[in-house]
Amino acid sequence: MRDTIGTALEGVIVRVNADKATLGFARTSENGTYKITLKSDAKQLIITAEAIGYEKTKREIKNVSQECNFNLKEKTTDLKEVVVKAPAIYQRGDTLSYNLASYIGKNDYTLKDAMKKLPGIEVGDKGSIKYLGKEISNFYINGMDLLGGRYNIATTNIPASFVNSVQVLSNHQAVKANKDVFSDNVAINVNMSNKAKFKPVGSYGVSLGAGKHTLYEINGAGMLFKSNFQMLASLKAGNINQFALTDGTNHFDNKETLSTLSNLLENISASTPPIEVDRYASPTDRLLSFNILRKIRKDVTLKGNIGYSYAKSQYDYSLTRSYADADNNVIIAQEYSPLSTIHRPSIQLEYKDNSEKTYLSNTLSSTGSFLTSELPTKENGSLFNQKQTMREFYVNNKFSTLWHHKDLCWAVTSIMSYQGSPMGKITLNKETTDNVVQNANGRSFRTENTLSMSKKHLYSRIYLPILLNYYMDKVQTSLHPTDESNDVNMQNLRMALVPQYEYSHPQYKYVFRLEIPMRIDYIIHKDNLESASSGSWYYSVCPSVYCNYKVTSRSVLRTNIFYARTFGDILDFLKTPVRFNDTSLKVGSGILADNKSLNASLHYDYKIPLKMWFFNADFLYNQEKNNLLMSQDASSTLITMSKIYAPNTGRSFMGQVGVTKFIEPIKTKISLNGGYQWKRQTTLQNDNQQKYTWKSWAFSPYLTSQPCKYVELAYNGMFAKTYLSTKYQNNSYLSQQHKVSLKLMPFDGFTFDTSADIVKNELTKDVSKTMSLFDMGLSYRKKAMKISFDIRNILNQRQYAYTIYNSVNTFTYNYLLRGRECVCTVKLTM
Known part of the structure; x- marks a missing residue:
């Protein structure tokens, strides 16, 4: 079978008929041949050949063995006009793809705005992304890892119009050489549109406004996403919204800059109420970010990330602390006006070879933090000042490699880090007493090394990792005018053998893992002031069991049960007091904390992606x-926090359920989330040992809808009740929050929007406070430009109050809010 120019045709259907009955048929092979064998008494046969794109050919032949060749002519067919519409959501294997245009509204400017409307995906207040309640492990742009855990830079700067689709990669295995190893990780991949793939693009904005003082913000982001090169650079400065620290957050390593000194002295200006920070704090923020990734070869990349964050914030609040006592509660009431400034530079360089046979990666990163805080404080009509200065830096290098040799897989990982805290200082200036000056400094070194061998047999796999870790911490403190000081160092040498057995069903219908870590810790601490040192050996066996069961193609059941043992840190050995604010002291116990825990978790999810149901x-x-x-x-003047040797047991339970449905005809996402928490622990206060029970339940509905092209509405609510029960008290408080937004688009390009934040909190029994904040705005959008005018806090609401339980104690806060503000903004995408 050939065409008119002699090219062999494959897949042509050949039929043999006689008296309208089909006697046999066949398809042509790659070289255009076919063979049909039949039995019939008919003298004449009709043989037909047909294929898509070619004219149907018939021929009448005699019923004898013979060779019959055809030359088919190409056929031109006029197609009717059709409209091709991409599905809103579709699934292929473990990849779920959202067509972003099917979900976003006319006013969804950034990728972050649009992702909030995707069913099954949850975007947190600080930009973290979850899928079916699970934090994502990787964030890709066109399949490339440009930003790592700092993906807020992408979601807040990339316009939604530049994105074609957002993909959820379930059971994602980031290391290609481990592609046959099961993973329950979830990753996000953002596919850019063609206009953002082949040329530099960007988004830029300017805002000016008036409130208590002049308001401004300027921002610009330039980006380029090619097949072998990616770049995203952003610059932002302003005093309207707080963004510098949030946009630079590393969601995959939130503790990368948390030092021992930070745990000791904390941050005297770190109070954060459960409302948007821009409602009460007056910020001055600057953010610079430059990110570049170059693909050297198919699987080899070089990446560099440079960032600088500057955050200055000021606000006012009052705090009444009630400390439970057997006789009478101790009350401390103060008013604060925190003013803090943070400089945070960072740099990261990464080389990665992620091929299907080997894996090699080295990441060098460094971060600095320079904090200055002032805390003017008023108590009983007396005004005094507290001031804090912190200087810290962090350097980390992570090397990892993996390769296969015969039927064995070998892996080596080495992490080395150094954290220096050359300066930590808190100064308390009171007229009635001598000035108090608390100085502290410290440094720490970490190295964690793993050599692992694994072998696969049929559907089983055995791992045999060997760990050798070393930790060193040193802390020095001095307190004036008492001249009390600490000079302590602590070292921990850890060796571990962590055998693991894993069984996986051929299609990963179920996966079972059993791990039995056997660990030896040698911990030594030395007090240089006393020239005393002591060391102890600790032996631990911490088994864990993991099971992932794919109940159906739509549902997954996952459970993990493990026993863990953790030790305290160098702060346990600080024998003299450390002052970290005007009313609080910390004292170490001189005994190393030894915590043993049993943990169990159960996860279930069910989804019907094509019907957009997620649970x-x-x-x-x-x-x-x-x-x-x-x-x-x-006491009424000082709170001393310490630990004493007294074995005790604590228990906690948490349950959370969420269901999401997207109704495509009216672009409506409905989410209902409910949670319950219960905790029972023991504490010692004023020599009275108290067992307390803390529990809370919460219900959070969420709705976003565009029932017609002229209207968009959104609702985000929360109802919660918290209980505290002790020997001396039984308290509870109810809180509720409602955020409603309505957008009207009566004319092409014009949008009128209004929103309300309504919060009702129970401060004490039968005493509640309600806060209502209203905003309004008008915008006009023409192609790539958007102009908007917004009025915030129209009613000029000035206070927000709430209550929380801290251990057996009750804290009541009252924040001063930012007043009425007017802002005009111009945004441009190109």
């Missing part, structure tokens, strides 16, 4: 046995 449920149980008991000695 997830999580249950977690924790039981801890501690050798040290938290202790507080509360």
